[in-house]
Amino acid sequence: MEVVNDSVAMLSNYEVYSLLTDIQAGRGQKKPQKSQQNLATITYEVVKYLENTSCKDLSPEIITAFMKALEPFKLTKAEKLQILNNRPTTAVEIQLIVEESEERLAEDQIYLLLDVIQKHMPGETQGENGEVNGEEEMEDEEEIVNA
Numbered sequence: 001m002e003v004v005n006d007s008v009a010m011l012s013n014y015e016v017y018s019l020l021t022d023i024q025a026g027r028g029q030k031k032p033q034k035s036q037q038n039l040a041t042i043t044y045e046v047v048k049y050l051e052n053t054s055c056k057d058l059s060p061e062i063i064t065a066f067m068k069a070l071e072p073f074k075l076t077k078a079e080k081l082q083i084l085n086n087r088p089t090t091a092v093e094i095q096l097i098v099e100e101s102e103e104r105l106a107e108d109q110i111y112l113l114l115d116v117i118q119k120h121m122p123g124e125t126q127g128e129n130g131e132v133n134g135e136e137e138m139e140d141e142e143e144i145v146n147a
Contacts, residue, residue: 010078013055013085014055014058014084021047023043024047054087054122055085062121066116073109083097083117087117089118094114
């Protein structure tokens, strides 16, 4: 993917990751010069952070299919971008992302949206503290239910 006009649209984490890795590799955009030490540091730190997120597992084809799957939900561009970047796994997270979600989405639509996210987004999700959500979270929920 190529950024056509970097001041016009919001970028997904995948697009930022692709752009910065291309810069680091010297493809397309100019690599930061020695005099731009801060830019080189920022580029390195952002790439290092994004490598630990699910955006590294995405591709333009996956994103296109995912965006088409989101069409029936009538979400705004910003909401779709937040869902793509944050990959919510709970109804509460969806409600935090989708403005006025109680009026716009029925409860079954929220769970359908979560199914679409799980189906189209590769890899496991990562929590705020860097831990991988998945089996550990399921085991915790089972312990609570069985208690």
